[in-house]
Amino acid sequence: DTAVSQTPKYLVTQMGNDKSIKCEQNLGHDTMYWYKQDSKKFLKIMFSYNNKELIINETVPNRFSPKSPDKAHLNLHINSLELGDSAVYFCASSGTGGYQETQYFGPGTRLLVL
Amino acid sequence: DQQVKQNSPSLSVQEGRISILNCDYTNSMFDYFLWYKKYPAEGPTFLISISSIKDKNEDGRFTVFLNKSAKHLSLHIVPSQPGDSAVYFCAAPRPSSNTGKLIFGQGTTLQVKP
Numbered sequence: 001d002t003a004v005s006q007t008p009k010y011l012v013t014q015m016g017n018d019k020s021i022k023c024e025q026n027l028g029h030d031t032m033y034w035y036k037q038d039s040k041k042f043l044k045i046m047f048s049y050n051n052k053e054l055i056i057n058e059t060v061p062n063r064f065s066p067k068s069p070d071k072a073h074l075n076l077h078i079n080s081l082e083l084g085d086s087a088v089y090f091c092a093s094s095g096t097g098g099y100q101e102t103q104y105f106g107p108g109t110r111l112l113v114l
Numbered sequence: 115d116q117q118v119k120q121n122s123p124s125l126s127v128q129e130g131r132i133s134i135l136n137c138d139y140t141n142s143m144f145d146y147f148l149w150y151k152k153y154p155a156e157g158p159t160f161l162i163s164i165s166s167i168k169d170k171n172e173d174g175r176f177t178v179f180l181n182k183s184a185k186h187l188s189l190h191i192v193p194s195q196p197g198d199s200a201v202y203f204c205a206a207p208r209p210s211s212n213t214g215k216l217i218f219g220q221g222t223t224l225q226v227k228p
Contacts (some may be wrong), residue, residue, distance in 0.1 A: 031214065032192070042116070043203065043218040056215055090157050097214050099145050099207050100165075102221070105157030 004106035005028050005042075012112045013081060019077045021109045023091030030103075031097030032074035037088040037108070049074050050075060050097045067091050079111045117141045120204055120219035128227055133191040135222050136214050137204030140185065144206040149178060152201045152221070161202070162189070194226045 013019055025032060033056070034046040048056035049068040062074045063079045078085060088108045094101040119138045127133045145166040150158035164171040164178045164187065171178050177190045191198055192193075204219040 010182050033214070039221045041201075043205075043216075043221075044122075045215055048215070092157070094214050099214065100163070101214050102148075102160040103214055104215065105150075105159065109156065 002107075004090075004091055004093055006106040007106070009107065010110050010112075012114065013108060014114055015081055015083060016075070017079060017081050018053055018079045019111070020078070021089055021091075021111075022045050022075070023074045023106055025072055025093040025106075026089075029093040029095050029102060030070065031069055031101075032071070033092040033094075033103065034074065034076050035092060035105075037090065037092040039087070043090065047074075047095065048078075048100050055097065076109075083113050086111055086113045092108050115146075116220075118204055118206055118217050118219040119162040120202075120222050122222050123220075125195050126225045126227065131194045133189075133194045133198065133226065134222055135189040135191075135202050135204075135224065137154075137187045137189075138185060139187075139206060139218055141187065141209060142182075145209065146178065146207055147187055148205045148216070149176075149177070150205060151204040152203065152216075154191035158203055185204055191224075194224075195225050196228050199224055199226045201228070 031050045033048045035042045047066045055099045065077045068074045091106040092103040094103045149161040151161045152158040160198040180187045201221045203221045205216045208215040
């Protein structure tokens with residue numbers, strides 16, 4: 001059983017389109033995250049939700065909108081996709097979002113915007 | 115401003131030898147550090163951590179050393195095995211954030227040759 005799963009694994013789309021990436025965790029965790037790994041391989045946090053409430057919102061264009069229907073799911077919707085959005089997006093979760101908690105990552109969604 | 119840096123993009127060692135992966139940080143307020151390991155097409159997985167009250171933490175073949183005065187930490191793998199070939203990320207939670215807001219280095223790709 002996969003602890004943190006993401007769909008789709010690969011996403012190829014045209015500039016200007018709107019797309020969503022889904023994430024689910026079956027670990028019973030309260031906190032979920034979205035990270036972006038860019039072409040330079042840096043992993044940077046984008047958002048964090050604790051029990052469906054937004055707690056971290058980094059400087060991310062408002063074309064990116066996370067949605068958490070329940071604490072086991074955190075989806076990422078991207079409007080008007082741009083070339084620079086091409087990256088690998090990782091979802092993660094941790095128990096309560098505490099400072100020293102281990103985060104468990106999904107396998108990533110490879111987004112390519114043409 | 116990249117506060118966690120891994121200046122060696124890659125490292126190649128022979129099976130059975132020691133692998134040493136390095137990480138530097140700039141923010142003296144960091145007080146907890148983690149190492150994550152990532153295989154291709156998978157998400158990062160937690161490997162080992164260290165609190166700033168310690169200078170060493172060991173878990174089987176993996177040992178992390180922390181030199182606070184130099185703002186430097188290193189991960190030692192002894193003996194190295196071909197299955198250790200992966201990308202290794204150093205990370206630290208952002209100080210005073212009271213959340214799991216991890217700041218990652220850009221990773222070092224380790225290749226262990228049989």
